[in-house]
Amino acid sequence: MFQIENLNKSFQNKQIIKNMNLSVDSNEILGIVGPSGAGKTTLLRCITGLESFDSGDFYIDGKKFDPSDSSESLIGVVFQDYGLFPNLTVIDNITLAPQLVLKKSKEEAENEAQKLIDQLNLSGKEELYPYQLSGGQKQRVAIVRTLAMHPKIICYDEPTSALDPKLSEEVGNIILNLKNKNITQLVVTHDIQFANQISDKIKEVKPI
Incomplete structure (x- = not known):
């Protein structure tokens, strides 16, 4: 199980994430949805250690960990722009x-x-x-x-944003098939329909 307890994150005195709690069972797919500016990508960056946060705790299977600790390859991320080395x-x-x-x-x-x-x-x-x-x-x-x-957890940032409907369906099938590999998956997406198709449960993030 992956858990976040009381996560807080601010930018220049503007709070983006406030006392967020989240839990995902092993092998589950969590869809993270919400409007632009609600903090979805910021949340993902905090989870993957790419962004610092003000306070909060992260756990995998009840064990506390630091997302920014690069010595543990617990969490992987698939970037919106793919992030491949050209x-x-x-x-x-x-x-x-x-x-x-x-x-x-x-x-x-x-x-x-x-x-x-x-x-x-x-x-x-x-x-x-x-x-x-x-x-x-x-x-x-x-x-x-x-x-x-x-990784034990894979996070996706808008995995279908640049894809046509057929390719979006293909990526959705890949995500669903990965459930059989004992991997927990978090999918940030603006596409509610896609989230409903692949997710075991959905977390809606709202602007503060």
């Missing part, structure tokens, strides 16, 4: 962090990456660069890159 091939984008952070050998990292590449129908794209991929392919590479770090 100068690296697909395989290098996926294997860089496992080698640097998890200290895996190049061979081990590539073998694990290839299995994930095959599972997400990216076979044959290993040596391509991001500019040679479609939006849907970039999204899948970003998901594979996150999975390669073996």
